[in-house]
Amino acid sequence: MRAVRIDEFGGPEVLVPVEVPDPVAGPGEVLVRIAAAGVNRADALIRSGVYHRAGRPPLIPGVEASGVVAALGEGVSGLEVGQRVMALDGVNAPGFYAELAPVPATQVTVLPQGVGLTEAATLPVAWLSAWYCLRHLARVTKEDTMVVKAAASGVGSAAVQIAAQAGARVIALAGSAEKAAWAGEFGAHATVDTSAHPDDAEVEEVLRLTDGRGADVVLDTVGGPAFGRSLRQVSHGGRVVALANVALAPSTVDTRDFYPKNAAILGFQLTNLQIHGYDPRNDLRELAERVAAGAYRVPVETVVPLEQARTAHELLERRSNRGKIVLAVADL
CATH class of the missing domain: 3.90.180.10 (Medium-chain alcohol dehydrogenases, catalytic domain)
Known part of the structure; x- marks a missing residue:
């Protein structure tokens, strides 16, 4: 699959497009085929090595995304292959700057009709x-x-x-x-x-x-x-x-x-809230329903292709954007 990887900590230039093996869904996980990934301050902190749980390179950044369910791991219920979903990085940092990501089922929320995948990619964090x-x-x-x-x-x-x-x-x-x-x-x-x-x-x-x-x-x-x-x-x-x-x-x-x-x-x-037991799905479901009903408007200023993640981070760090920056991964 296509992904953007960090092989060493540094500035936006360390975000490198790569080809890596497709992941699989483990027990309790959902394999999500990514349509769009939100770009967040946390991603920039992970990239630069100052995030409190960044791990060590090589790693794939990305803490929120939207897409469709590609496969279900053992023990997962309540979700179906092909459903439109949004996903949160949560505790396990699966990395959403990629075409596929395995995510704990507790971090995956089904989208209602009326919420586009681009705007859905901005809901799980901000x-x-x-x-x-x-x-x-x-x-x-x-x-x-x-x-x-x-x-x-x-x-x-x-x-x-x-x-x-x-x-x-x-x-x-x-x-x-x-x-x-x-x-x-x-x-x-x-x-x-x-x-x-x-x-x-x-x-x-x-x-x-x-x-x-x-x-x-x-x-x-x-x-x-x-x-x-x-x-x-x-x-x-x-x-x-x-x-x-x-x-x-x-x-x-x-x-x-x-x-x-x-x-x-x-x-x-x-x-930290999730580490201590918070399940985000009910709140995300209500948020998405309100967006679908037109109560809230989700401003997305810039959408750039996955391979241009460096450009997205440069825009983010200039702090000139209004609203969100999103990486377009696939047209699903």
């Missing part, structure tokens, strides 16, 4: 992360005002929509005027261009937009120095959800920024 953080951790309701950081990213644009559909007032923060305006198209009630409001000015703008009280929920998808600002932007009794550190920098926290407000800090990491 959308599921936003969904879990808002629905299960922060429990966002129509009574809340919510700040979404990096709102033009995959997670951010999903979170804006999920929060807005829940009835919350959404303040979308993004790194340029263009990105902020784009995030506003997904239901944000106010937008902030953080390039025009750096550091303390960002905090002051959020406080201004909330009449000085701060936001009930802050979704921090950035980490690093931005996390300290998130603590200053949250209201009395509010919740800060931290799910990433794309800044790859330490966060300096002053406890006086949150404990006097009785605020809660909630952490989220999808892989």
Whole structure:
């Protein structure tokens, strides 16, 4: 089969198209014929060797994908060959930058009609992360005002929509005027261009937009120095959800920024959640059904062929994209 492999850690140039033997489905596994694979920050971290569970080269990256069931391993029930599915990397890192991938059946979710395979390839990581953080951790309701950081990213644009559909007032923060305006198209009630409001000015703008009280929920998808600002932007009794550190920098926290407000800090990491027993299928099924019903719009900015994974990673690391980048593997 065709695949893109990493033989040594490094920059996008280490993503090399190769031919490798077809895998088979082991006990409890589903062999998925891949149509499309989402491109994520985790893929870039795996490629560069700084991901917490990257393993050692040679390895095939890719943590989410869509496709059809090609074969079922021993003991698998409830799925059929030919079904359209989406799959999540989960704990075993099967690697979706390839034409075929064996995946534990617990990481495979059947797609409803009305969801295309390209958009489905973006749901298992970014959308599921936003969904879990808002629905299960922060429990966002129509009574809340919510700040979404990096709102033009995959997670951010999903979170804006999920929060807005829940009835919350959404303040979308993004790194340029263009990105902020784009995030506003997904239901944000106010937008902030953080390039025009750096550091303390960002905090002051959020406080201004909330009449000085701060936001009930802050979704921090950035980490690093931005996390300290998130603590200053949250209201009395509010919740800060931290799910990433794309800044790859330490966060300096002053406890006086949150404990006097009785605020809660909630952490989220999808892989660790699965290691400790989380089954993503029900949440992914509900997400896909809402996409099929038109409640959410899945923005895919760029689709490139599998062999051009290097180009996809270069685009990702420039941080100029709005929404998701997807690798097209096969027309299924």
